[in-house]
Structures are given as structure tokens and as C-alpha cells.
Amino acid sequence: MGGGAPLLAIALGPEGYWWANLLVLVSVYSLLGLSLNLINGYGRMFSLGHHGFWALGAYGAGWLTVALAGTLPGPLVFVLSCLFAMGVAAAGGLVIGLPCLRLRGDYLAIATLGFGEIVRIAIQNSPRELLGGAEGLTVPRVLMEVGPETRAAYRLLFVGLGLVLVVLVAAAIRNYVRSARGRAMLATAQDEVAAGLLGIDPTRSKVAAFLMGSTLAGLAGAVYAHYQGNITPLEFGFMEMVKIFLIVVLGGLGSISGCVLAAFVLLFVEQWLGRLPDSVGWVKEWWQVEYALVLVLLMIFRPRGLLGPRELTDVWRAWRGRRAAAPGRGGGAP
Amino acid sequence: MSLVAAPLLAAPFPAAGAGVPLATAPGAVGFFEDLLPFLLNGFGLGAIFAFIALGYTMVYGIIKLINFAHGEFFMFGAYVGYFCLRDLELERVALPGPLPIVLDFLVALTAAAFAAGLLAVLTERLAYRPVRKAGRIAALLTAVGVSLLLQNVAMRLWGAQARAFPDPKAWSRVADLPEVARDDWHRDVAFHTDAGAEILEPRVEVAAGTRVDPALREALAARGVDHVYRTVTLDRDALQAFVLLALLLWAPLLWWLVKRTRMGKAMRAVSEDPDAARLMGIPLDRVVAATFFLGAFVAGVGGVAYIATYGKVFPLVGFLPGLKAFVAAVIGGIGSIPGAILGGLILGVTEMVLPFLLQRLAGWEEAFAWKDAIAFAFLILVLVVRPTGLFGRATREKV
Numbered sequence: 001m002g003g004g005a006p007l008l009a010i011a012l013g014p015e016g017y018w019w020a021n022l023l024v025l026v027s028v029y030s031l032l033g034l035s036l037n038l039i040n041g042y043g044r045m046f047s048l049g050h051h052g053f054w055a056l057g058a059y060g061a062g063w064l065t066v067a068l069a070g071t072l073p074g075p076l077v078f079v080l081s082c083l084f085a086m087g088v089a090a091a092g093g094l095v096i097g098l099p100c101l102r103l104r105g106d107y108l109a110i111a112t113l114g115f116g117e118i119v120r121i122a123i124q125n126s127p128r129e130l131l132g133g134a135e136g137l138t139v140p141r142v143l144m145e146v147g148p149e150t151r152a153a154y155r156l157l158f159v160g161l162g163l164v165l166v167v168l169v170a171a172a173i174r175n176y177v178r179s180a181r182g183r184a185m186l187a188t189a190q191d192e193v194a195a196g197l198l199g200i201d202p203t204r205s206k207v208a209a210f211l212m213g214s215t216l217a218g219l220a221g222a223v224y225a226h227y228q229g230n231i232t233p234l235e236f237g238f239m240e241m242v243k244i245f246l247i248v249v250l251g252g253l254g255s256i257s258g259c260v261l262a263a264f265v266l267l268f269v270e271q272w273l274g275r276l277p278d279s280v281g282w283v284k285e286w287w288q289v290e291y292a293l294v295l296v297l298l299m300i301f302r303p304r305g306l307l308g309p310r311e312l313t314d315v316w317r318a319w320r321g322r323r324a325a326a327p328g329r330g331g332g333a334p
Numbered sequence: 335m336s337l338v339a340a341p342l343l344a345a346p347f348p349a350a351g352a353g354v355p356l357a358t359a360p361g362a363v364g365f366f367e368d369l370l371p372f373l374l375n376g377f378g379l380g381a382i383f384a385f386i387a388l389g390y391t392m393v394y395g396i397i398k399l400i401n402f403a404h405g406e407f408f409m410f411g412a413y414v415g416y417f418c419l420r421d422l423e424l425e426r427v428a429l430p431g432p433l434p435i436v437l438d439f440l441v442a443l444t445a446a447a448f449a450a451g452l453l454a455v456l457t458e459r460l461a462y463r464p465v466r467k468a469g470r471i472a473a474l475l476t477a478v479g480v481s482l483l484l485q486n487v488a489m490r491l492w493g494a495q496a497r498a499f500p501d502p503k504a505w506s507r508v509a510d511l512p513e514v515a516r517d518d519w520h521r522d523v524a525f526h527t528d529a530g531a532e533i534l535e536p537r538v539e540v541a542a543g544t545r546v547d548p549a550l551r552e553a554l555a556a557r558g559v560d561h562v563y564r565t566v567t568l569d570r571d572a573l574q575a576f577v578l579l580a581l582l583l584w585a586p587l588l589w590w591l592v593k594r595t596r597m598g599k600a601m602r603a604v605s606e607d608p609d610a611a612r613l614m615g616i617p618l619d620r621v622v623a624a625t626f627f628l629g630a631f632v633a634g635v636g637g638v639a640y641i642a643t644y645g646k647v648f649p650l651v652g653f654l655p656g657l658k659a660f661v662a663a664v665i666g667g668i669g670s671i672p673g674a675i676l677g678g679l680i681l682g683v684t685e686m687v688l689p690f691l692l693q694r695l696a697g698w699e700e701a702f703a704w705k706d707a708i709a710f711a712f713l714i715l716v717l718v719v720r721p722t723g724l725f726g727r728a729t730r731e732k733v
Binding site: 104106113117122246249286299 | 703706
């Protein structure tokens with residue numbers, strides 16, 4: 001697409017460029033939200049360590065890309081690094097999941113939170129030639145050359161890539177939840193003892209959910225690392241964990257489309273407030289306060305999620321049903 | 335006499351950060367002498383963790399909420415203490431010896447504690463009460479949102495940069511100085527230009543042993559100096575001892591409040607079963623508000639103690655101590671008051687002593703850079719061995 005790239009940048013314009021960035025971030029956070037949804041939403045395991053798996057994935061992909069760049073064709077390196085990232089994150093999930101999954105509720109939350117912080121501190125203190133340490137790791141661009149003219153094309157490429165991945169992952173999760181194993185996981189989440197009595201192995205389905213969640217977070221990390229081109233440990237702090245968790249809750253625990261919608265809303269509010277022009281005065285100066293206020297108000301007024309624990313399709317059906325129904329018949333969504 | 339020009343910004347405290355390794359003497363001869371300061375620092379830090387953990391554990395015990403904004407109550411208390419110590423100048427009160435400093439600290443601690451307590455009550459009323467019925471995860475995320483909100487408000491109001499904690503100083507009027515100065519005295523001299531801007535001049539210093547004759551007094555008066563202060567004030571060790579002492583006094587008081595008073599009884603009842611407590615006529619909202627107040631009150635004390643010991647205050651100052659204090663509360667068994675105190679002390683000592691041991695005995699040079707990771711690893715280890723903390727109640731599974 002070499003010749004078309006500058007034209008693409010012009011056609012995109014600064015506005016489109018901003019939207020492309022937003023969409024890539026939305027797809028990365030959607031992946032994170034969907035994967036955390038497996039653990040916190042379907043699995044009802046209270047994990048606060050997702051930023052750790054995300055960081056493991058990003059740094060795993062970054063490390064392999066640095067090692068392989070130039071020796072193999074770019075797309076192959078990209079795919080290999082994604083797989084490697086998933087493997088690293090899954091290994092992390094196994095290391096922390098096996099001993100900790102017998103913890104309950106808030107104790108699991110704080111143990112996984114500790115894990116996430118340990119990962120960040122370890123990366124921060126790593127030797128510079130290995131993972132970049134506190135200064136960050138530069139990930140070579142393997143998919144295409146990125147210059148001033150091709151930046152727009154690169155963003156568009158990741159918009160497409162991100163959307164495809166989100167759709168694939170969402171479909172996979174939807175199918176898994178409806179499968180026998182998935183139903184076993186839901187039953188375990190409902191009541192571990194009862195599920196055990198039904199012949200389900202609770203440990204196995206909990207570990208499976210936790211592992212799938214961490215693996216997918218690793219994939220999100222790989223996409224993020226390749227998109228950003230430079231990653232620092234500070235980007236994977238506890239506040240990111242909070243953001244992911246908010247996405248899951250605002251999406252309605254256990255809702256797939258709600259998760260993507262919540263990722264979009266949250267990131268849009270954040271990015272939009274963050275790029276307000278200076279001319280708006282205090283609105284700009286206080287934007288971080290306003291962002292936090294929006295989060296608190298959303299939690300107070302929509303504690304069960306933007307749409308509640310429903311899918312967009314349910315909402316659509318309910319809305320159509322209400323229109324079709326004669327007034328006074330009631331029904332529709334609660 | 336000496337009017338010595340010194341650098342403008344004299345560091346108010348010896349910049350001894352937490353966990354800066356002391357000069358390590360080779361060999362194991364001075365091992366225990368080297369270990370001792372780390373142990374003491376550990377207890378000092380642990381006492382502060384314990385102060386914060388108390389609030390976490392009380393709130394959790396009653397409404398099962400991990401109050402992530404607790405670290406921000408701590409931060410708010412620290413700022414209020416900072417402003418008190420900076421602006422009140424109670425040191426000018428004519429009292430003998432170190433009493434002015436102590437008075438200063440007590441006023442700052444009280445103001446900080448009440449301010450933090452009121453902020454907590456306000457937060458509970460405006461943000462937590464509306465979501466109390468909405469489930470624990472919604473409440474938890476509201477708490478995180480409030481934490482973010484308070485951090486950002488502090489950043490807008492007081493700036494993101496760290497402020498050096500003002501050292502409470504014993505002031506003396508130049509006229510009252512004895513004939514021969516027994517201590518070092520000094521003063522930053524401020525002049526006002528016509529435009530009203532304040533210019534800080536180099537420091538005036540009167541070294542110990544200087545003859546304070548009328549000529550010196552006049553020279554100082556001519557420069558606009560009527561008060562000077564001692565250079566020697568409370569040091570870190572004294573502060574840490576003070577914090578430990580305060581904890582030793584506070585802990586039985588809290589214990590008594592919870593075990594022996596009507597309100598304490600109500601708190602325990604709500605903790606056992608909120609709905610049943612309500613049916614028995616216990617005013618749930620008031621009990622929860624009182625718990626928040628008490629927890630944040632203690633955190634405010636911890637906030638002043640923390641920044642007085644570690645020397646600076648900034649909007650994010652509550653984040654890491656808050657997280658660690660929560661870890662401490664979990665190690666002790668969340669919901670248990672003795673557990674919070676013990677957990678705080680254990681975590682503080684672990685964080686200081688374990689890296690030291692790893693450095694000295696295992697030869698791991700960078701152990702101190704990893705001290706936070708070591709603290710979290712210790713947490714995971716404790717939880718794996720005792721899944722509900724040291725003092726936690728194990729809940730029986732009912733089928």
C-alpha cells in the first residue's frame with residue numbers, strides 16, 4: 001500500500017486519525033474487558049491482577065519481536081510474538097492461579113492485585129538490555145514501515161486487526177459459555193459445592209476460566225505493544241486494572257456486547273475530555289476531576305451496567321417488542 | 335557573630351529515604367548494629383501502616399467494602415497537617431523546651447484527624463450510601479472512582495509537585511536570646527519589594543557559642559529579623575518513637591470503643607448481620623457514618639506521621655501506603671482490629687528487614703529496589719498458608 005499511504009493520511013484527516021486511535025484502544029480494552037469478564041463475570045472470581053497478564057503479554061511480545069525482527073518475515077514475527085505473549089501470560093496465570101484460586105472473594109482479589117504489582121515492579125527493575133527497565137521497551141515495527149506518511153495507514157491496519165480480533169474472541173467466548181465446559185464453569189460460579197456434587201470438577205473449571213482470561217489478556221498486550229511501538233511499565237499500573245474492571249461492570253457483568261460498548265464509552269469520554277482545546281478554560285483544566293466524577297456518577301446511577309446484564313441484541317429486541325406491543329400491555333425489559 | 339550566606343533551600347530533614355541502605359561494613363561484625371536501624375524503621379513504618387489499616391479493617395468489618403479511597407483520606411489528613419504546621423506558627427508560644435514543637439504536632443494531628451474524618455463522612459453520605467444496596471462490586475468501583483476523584487482534586491488544588499514537609503521549629507525572639515547562644519539559631523529572611531513580591535535572602539545563622547551582644551541584636555533587627563529558630567528539631571527516630579507511642583495509646587482506646595461502648599456494640603451488631611441489626615432498632619446509617627469517621631480519623635493521624643517521617647507530601651502520597659495498609663489488614667485478617675495492628679507491624683518490619691537480610695546474607699545487591707515486590711510476595715505467601723489472614727475467621731461452608 002506504499003503509494004496509497006499518503007493519500008490515505010490526507011483522506012483520514014486529523015479527526016479521522018483521532019478516531020482511528022480511539023478505535024484501536026477500544027479494541028484492546030475490549031479484549032481486556034472480555035477476558036476479565038471470563039474471570040470476574042462468568043467465573044465470579046474476584047481478580048484484580050489483569051494488568052499483570054496484560055503487561056506480561058505486551059513485554060513477552062515485545063521481547064520476542066526485538067529478538068526476531070529482521071530474521072523472519074514481518075507478519076510471521078507478528079503472529080509468533082502474539083502466540084508467545086499468550087503463552088507467557090498463560091504461564092503467569094498458572095503460576096498465580098494454582099495456589100491462589102482456593103482463596104475466596106476479597107482475599108483472591110488482593111492476592112492477584114499483589115501479583116499485578118509484582119509484575120510491574122519486576123519489569124521496572126529488569127536490566128535495560130532485556131526489557132528496557134523503567135525507560136520502556138521499543139518494539140520494532142514488523143508489519144510495515146512507519147514514517148510520517150504511513151502513520152495513518154498503520155493506525156487503520158490496527159483498527160481492522162483489532163476489530164477482527166474482538167469479533168473472533170467475542171464469538172469464541174460466546175460459544176464456550178454455551179458449551180458443556182462453559183456451563184460447568186457457570187455452575188461452579190453459582191455454587192461450587194453444588195457443582196461438585198453434580199460431578200463437575202470445580203478446581204478444573206475455575207483454573208480453565210482463569211487461564212483463558214489471562215491468555216486473552218496476553219493477546220491484548222501483544223496487540224497493544226505492536227500498536228504503541230514503545231511500552232513502559234507505568235502504562236500497566238493499577239489504574240489500568242481499574243479501567244478494565246469498570247469496563248466489565250459498566251458492560252454488565254457477563255455481557256459480551258455490553259463490554260465492548262462500555263469500553264467505547266469509557267475511552268471516548270477519557271480521550272474526548274483529554275483533548276479539549278485550552279480555550280474552554282476550567283473545563284479543560286479540571287478534566288481529570290471531571291473524568292473521575294463521571295465514573296463515580298456512572299457507578300451510582302448505573303451500578304448494574306450501562307444496559308444491565310443484557311446483550312445489545314436483547315435490548316434491541318425489547319425495544320422493538322415494546323414498540324410493537326399495544327400500549328398498556330407492559331412487558332419488555334425490566 | 336556570623337551572617338552566613340547558605341543555600342536558599344535547606345532540606346528540612348536529612349534526606350534519608352525509606353530503605354536507603356546504610357554504608358555496609360564488610361564482614362558480619364557489625365551485623366546487628368546494622369540491622370537495628372532497619373528494625374526500628376520497620377516498626378515506625380509498620381505503626382503507620384497499622385494506623386491506616388485500622389480504618390480499612392473497621393469499614394470492611396461493617397459493610398464488607400474495600401474502601402479504596404481510604405488512602406486519600408490519609409492524604410487529605412496529611413495536607414491539613416502540612417498547612418497547620420506551615421502556617422500556625424504555634425512555636426511562637428512562649429513555652430519552655432520542646433513543648434512548643436509537641437504542641438504544634440498535637441494541633442496538626444488533631445486537625446488532620448478531624449478533617450480526614452469529616453471528609454470520610456461526606457464521602458460515605460454522597461457516594462457510598464447510594465450504592466450500598468447495589469452490590470459489593472459496584473461499591474468497590476465507586477470507592478476506586480472516589481479515590482481517583484480525590485487525587486485529582488488534590489492535584490488541581492495543591493499542585494502535583496511534592497512539598498517538603500515543614501519542620502516544626504522552636505522559635506525565639508531575638509530579644510530573648512541569652513547572652514551566649516546555647517544552640518544554633520537561624521532564619522530565612524524575607525524582604526518585600528515595592529511590587530509586593532517576596533524575595534528570600536540568604537539565611538541568617540547564629541552559631542552556638544556566639545556572643546549575642548547588643549550589636550548583633552541591632553544588626554539582626556536592621557535586617558528585619560525579630561525571630562530566629564533552632565536548627566535542631568525532632569529527628570526521625572524521635573518521630574518514629576512518637577508514632578509508635580501514639581499507636582500504643584490509640585489501639586487500646588479503639589479496642590475499648592468497639593468492645594465496651596454502645597456505638598461499638600452497634601458496630602459489631604451491624605457487622606454480624608445488617609438487616610437483623612436494623613430490625614433491632616440500630617440506626618444503620620449512623621453506625622456506618624461513625625465507623626467511617628473513626629477509621630479516617632485514625633488515618634489522618636497516620637497521614638501526618640507518615641509525611642513527617644518521610645518528609646514530603648503530594649497528591650498521590652496516599653496511594654502506595656494505602657495499598658500496603660490494605661495488604662497489612664489482609665495479612666492480619668481483615669475485619670479484626672488486633673489483626674490490623676499486628677499485620678501493619680509485620681508488614682513494616684518485613685519490608686525493611688527482609689531486603690536487608692537478602693542483601694547482606696544472600697548477596698542480592700538490588701534487594702531494596704524490589705522491596706514493594708517482596709512485600710506483595712510475602713502477602714501471597716501468607717494467604718496461601720492462611721487463606722483468611724492471621725486473625726481471620728474461617729467461614730464454614732454450609733451445604
